[in-house]
């Protein structure tokens with residue numbers, strides 16, 4: 001079996017195990033954290049436009065709520081599995097711990113290729129999922145948000161359906177909503193912005209100037225496109241971008257605003273006229289660049305390609321892009337890797353700000369939100385960098401050590417062990 005088929009839930013468990021061992025944590029801590037507290041599987045019947053009924057499988061995994069309500073996105077993708085959702089919910093617990101926001105971890109997903117659905121079918125599926133999980137979510141219980149192939153409109157439908165199913169109008173039951181329906185300014189930009197900030201701070205640590213530094217970005221959806229916009233704003237040059245369709249290259253820098261406009265009209269990056277070359281999408285990871293920002297899916301940096309990676313910094317915008325074997329290879333090569341639970345924590349951080357604004361029925365400006373996001377992420381980065389130096393571990397292990405301690409303390413105080 002190739003590394004691409006690695007079970008990401010086993011990866012997540014091993015990441016937690018490794019950090020628990022390094023911390024010398026009470027064995028009860030890993031025993032509790034190795035499995036989600038609850039996983040719900042639902043079948044969602046949807047009336048299709050042709051009059052037939054199709055049943056879609058969906059999941060909501062609630063990993064741990066010792067610190068606060070479960071929190072995490074919902075993904076619509078044909079490759080969604082229960083184990084993937086369990087892994088993603090585990091990562092959410094520790095991501096919230098890294099930035100110190102009062103949430104535990106959750107995640108959801110539906111096995112579907114949404115590009116095959118009409119707008120009406122997509123709405124009925126989204127509403128069906130919200131109805132199916134409504135008994136276990138709530139503004140103070142479990143708060144879903146967008147992830148791969150989901151967006152603000154889908155969140156708005158889900159808030160409406162939750163209201164219909166429960167009789168409770170709680171806009172804070174989901175985050176990542178449109179700005180004119182209880183959403184927060186700067187949420188759409190937040191994950192990519194954060195991944196760029198983390199690459200910037202890693203560059204500072206190793207004495208790399210961002211001015212003219214070359215960057216490759218895998219994935220050009222919500223996270224990848226904003227990572228590109230912001231890293232360019234910070235002075236770097238985005239020379240390669242990939243998505244599901246291909247990899248675009250331009251040695252003196254791609255015109256990112258034009259590429260963003262192009263994808264709004266064409267969905268995928270393929271055919272963008274201002275690129276120099278169009279390559280196979282898998283060629284991006286090993287390109288000769290200073291900074292690599294993976295913003296697509298799991299298991300992209302593997303034992304097969306890690307040895308050929310030339311970037312000196314990796315900022316993981318995606319969840320789980322690097323396998324355990326690849327991590328070891330990158331360590332040996334001295335590459336600084338900012339792990340997903342820190343590098344992409346900007347999304348959930350601004351989701352938290354959205355939720356706070358919803359509970360207060362108040363709004364902050366775009367600048368206020370971005371400033372608060374940057375403060376939290378930079379503080380977490382510095383703490384993790386300090387721990388890495390102190391314990392001689394990589395940033396991933398350091399991030400888990402810091403976060404596991406927070407969750408373990410809460411579990412201890414609550415008497416769970």
Ligand SMILES: NC(=O)C1=CN([C@@H]2O[C@H](COP(=O)(O)OP(=O)(O)OC[C@H]3O[C@@H](n4cnc5c(N)ncnc54)[C@H](O)[C@@H]3O)[C@@H](O)[C@H]2O)C=CC1
Pocket residue numbers: 146147148149150191218219220221222223224242243244245281295296297298317318319320344345347348
């Ligand atoms: N949206 C958010 O706020 C957050 C997302 N993430 C993670 O970031 C990653 C991307 O999420 P979004 O940008 O929201 O999703 P999206 O659906 O907006 O974009 C995904 C992008 O990845 C591309 N892609 C898919 N397969 C690929 C492949 N094999 N090679 C290259 N590109 C490929 C797609 O074409 C698309 O451009 C996921 O791992 C997600 O879990 C993490 C934190 C928050």
Ligand SMILES: O=C(O)CCC(=O)C(=O)O
Pocket residue numbers: 071072073074095143144145146147175176319344345347348349351
């Ligand atoms: O915004 C959120 O609540 C969660 C985003 C998410 O799913 C993630 O960080 O992976």
